[in-house]
Amino acid sequence: MGRSYKLYPDSGLDGNQLFFSLLGKVFFTTCSDVNMLKKLKSAERLFLLIKKEFPLTVSSVNKGKIFHEIQRLINDDPGSWLNAISVWKKLLELDAKNEKLSQKDANPLKRKVGENKIIIAKKLKIEQLQKIEENRECQLEKQIEEETLEQRDFITKREKFQEEEFQNDREKATVTHNQNNLTFRVSCRCSGTVGKAFTAQEVGKVIGIALMKQFGWKADLRNPNLEIFVHLNDIYSVVGIPVFRVPLASRAYIKTAGLRSTIAWAMASLAEIKAGAFVLDPMCGLGTILLEAAKEWPDVYYVGADVSDSQLLGACDNLQAAGLKDKIELLKVSVIELPLPSESVDIIISDIPFGKKFKLGKDIKSILQEMERVLRVGGTIVLLLSEDHHRRLRDCEESSIPLNSKNSYTDEPGIKKFLNLEETTGISETELSSFEASNQECLDRMSPFGSLVPVECHKVSLGKTDAFIYKYRKSHSSAL
Amino acid sequence: MKLLTHNLLSSHVRGVGPRGFPLRLQATEVRINPVEFNPEFVARMIPKVEWAALLEAADTLHLVEVPKEPIQGYEHDEKFLRKMHHVLLEVDVLEGTLQCPESGRLFPISRGIPNMLLSDEETES
Numbered sequence: 094m095g096r097s098y099k100l101y102p103d104s105g106l107d108g109n110q111l112f113f114s115l116l117g118k119v120f121f122t123t124c125s126d127v128n129m130l131k132k133l134k135s136a137e138r139l140f141l142l143i144k145k146e147f148p149l150t151v152s153s154v155n156k157g158k159i160f161h162e163i164q165r166l167i168n169d170d171p172g173s174w175l176n177a178i179s180v181w182k183k184l185l186e187l188d189a190k191n192e193k194l195s196q197k198d199a200n201p202l203k204r205k206v207g208e209n210k211i212i213i214a215k216k217l218k219i220e221q222l223q224k225i226e227e228n229r230e231c232q233l234e235k236q237i238e239e240e241t242l243e244q245r246d247f248i249t250k251r252e253k254f255q256e257e258e259f260q261n262d263r264e265k266a267t268v269t270h271n272q273n274n275l276t277f278r279v280s281c282r283c284s285g286t287v288g289k290a291f292t293a294q295e296v297g298k299v300i301g302i303a304l305m306k307q308f309g310w311k312a313d314l315r316n317p318n319l320e321i322f323v324h325l326n327d328i329y330s331v332v333g334i335p336v337f338r339v340p341l342a343s344r345a346y347i348k349t350a351g352l353r354s355t356i357a358w359a360m361a362s363l364a365e366i367k368a369g370a371f372v373l374d375p376m377c378g379l380g381t382i383l384l385e386a387a388k389e390w391p392d393v394y395y396v397g398a399d400v401s402d403s404q405l406l407g408a409c410d411n412l413q414a415a416g417l418k419d420k421i422e423l424l425k426v427s428v429i430e431l432p433l434p435s436e437s438v439d440i441i442i443s444d445i446p447f448g449k450k451f452k453l454g455k456d457i458k459s460i461l462q463e464m465e466r467v468l469r470v471g472g473t474i475v476l477l478l479s480e481d482h483h484r485r486l487r488d489c490e491e492s493s494i495p496l497n498s499k500n501s502y503t504d505e506p507g508i509k510k511f512l513n514l515e516e517t518t519g520i521s522e523t524e525l526s527s528f529e530a531s532n533q534e535c536l537d538r539m540s541p542f543g544s545l546v547p548v549e550c551h552k553v554s555l556g557k558t559d560a561f562i563y564k565y566r567k568s569h570s571s572a573l
Numbered sequence: 574m575k576l577l578t579h580n581l582l583s584s585h586v587r588g589v590g591p592r593g594f595p596l597r598l599q600a601t602e603v604r605i606n607p608v609e610f611n612p613e614f615v616a617r618m619i620p621k622v623e624w625a626a627l628l629e630a631a632d633t634l635h636l637v638e639v640p641k642e643p644i645q646g647y648e649h650d651e652k653f654l655r656k657m658h659h660v661l662l663e664v665d666v667l668e669g670t671l672q673c674p675e676s677g678r679l680f681p682i683s684r685g686i687p688n689m690l691l692s693d694e695e696t697e698s
Contacts, residue, residue, distance in 0.1 A: 368613065368614065368617065369613070369614060369616075369617025369618065371581075371621070392611055392613065392614045393614075394577065394618065396578065400690060405686060409684070409686075418606075419606065419608045419609070419662070422574065422575060422577075422578045423685070423686045424578070424582075424686060424687055424689065425686055425687065425688040425689065425690060426687075426688075426689045426690060427690055427691075430585050430690075430691055431585070432582050432583050432584060432585045432593075432689045433581055433582065433583060434581070434583050434591075434594065437581060
């Protein structure tokens with residue numbers, strides 16, 4: 094396919110294969126156990142894939158026909174449902190077991206989970222942040238589906254029963270038996286043409302009834318055993334089960350999140366943090382970025398700064414709750430007047446505040462200038478900027494690089510170019526989004542700022558709005 | 574505020590420039606926090622340390638057993654590294670002041686956080 098992917102080394106996933114990463118979702122197979130999966134940091138949620146199919150063809154008139162098609166998701170291959178659910182149950186059991194075993198060697202458990210599971214991690218539209226080595230063969234044995242939304246991504250998990258454990262007939266029998274007692278709830282999301290034709294509730298109902306008929310499960314809207322996520326759009330139909338009750342993005346160690354933890358981690362992972370570095374967040378707010386960074390890269394000197402007392406108090410609280418007070422120092426200083434010597438900081442990571450309270454324009458320039466000053470040569474800056482900031486930065490540049498004429502697409506929510514995926518089934522002739530192309534376009538919109546050279550740019554979604562992660566490197570001493 | 578941090582802070586009062594370093598430390602409340610010893614980390618901090626500033630601050634806080642300078646082969650000298658670890662990372666100034674040596678401006682330290690915000694008149698242009 095000619096696309097390069099790499100898995101972030103600290104994501105903790107081993108034995109993982111393929112993957113496909115598109116505008117917000119990553120589909121992959123893995124042999125990792127729950128503990129490893131829990132360590133995924135830039136994914137919002139993790140699901141087990143049950144189904145990934147061609148999108149529904151929505152003709153304008155015959156609702157009944159379409160409902161029938163929807164039911165086929167369940168009725169065509171009920172075995173795949175049961176398989177997925179037993180894998181899910183295994184995962185839950187192992188998860189519960191792991192919690193009981195405090196310091197026991199995880200290997201025996203790991204070996205048990207020898208199956209290959211296909212999982213989709215929903216990234217919060219962080220393009221290219223979870224990529225996998227191109228060398229790995231694309232084992233597109235299962236279909237791959239793409240979804241382009243934030244909240245819910247489906248992961249489907251296919252299980253390859255290995256000879257070791259799960260082949261136990263007895264186990265299988267027990268599992269099947271137990272499956273009759275499951276309670277479930279269907280959460281549905283419809284977009285594109287499907288979304289225009291039906292409401293989520295309608296579809297959810299159709300699916301719910303089909304499930305009850307097929308498996309004898311009971312619906313429970315309040316506290317079901319099993320949650321079924323269905324996402325239908327113009328590109329595919331996906332069904333999956335959340336692997337964990339709590340989204341991955343909700344961190345046990347963060348008391349009050351400011352910026353989304355997934356984005357915070359992603360920014361930190363772009364910053365090339367190495368042991369012994371001095372990392373500064375000069376607009377740290379509640380300290381989310383520093384918390385994520387300190388958890389992942391602990392042997393580093395972190396300093397957070399903010400002008401607001403309440404934010405600093407909140408940050409302090411967060412540090413305390415996370416047990417990271419020793420790793421992160423706080424200062425009450427202004428980002429445009431940093432009381433630090435020039436070229437004394439290795440890495441700067443910051444979420445530049447958006448919104449009406451924050452004065453734009455001249456400020457963004459002063460901010461970047463001060464950051465540039467304190468950064469050592471070769472150091473990196475990773476910033477989260479709004480569309481506005483980005484525009485102003487671009488406008489106040491005395492850059493010699495001619496602006497890319499494609500700049501006008503600023504209102505596009507995401508690049509919708511697609512690559513051809515020949516070998517895959519389950520996908521219509523849509524192509525996949527080209528990350529390289531979109532990154533390049535994004536990069537073309539960045540200009541150098543003094544001695545700061547643009548390195549990477551990623552568009553991300555913050556839910557209601559979009560933003561950009563910018564990475565710069567300081568190429569030489571700033572002339573003053 | 575740890576001494577490692579104090580070692581980096583410099584006054585930004587207008588016109589002061591490099592003479593704004595080091596800030597004179599006065600402490601009214603200090604706490605010693607045990608921090609997990611990580612020799613590699615400490616070793617990496619050593620080259621960044623401004624020793625005169627560190628010794629001055631350590632002196633003000635009446636700390637003992639503070640190495641006067643990096644010794645040969647400090648990276649592998651556990652005793653040395655442990656002392657540095659203590660001075661740089663385990664001493665926390667909770668309340669006190671930092672004073673700009675050139676302008677005399679006082680910056681308060683409260684709850685371990687130094688407040689170095691300058692008013693508009695004080696900032697450099």
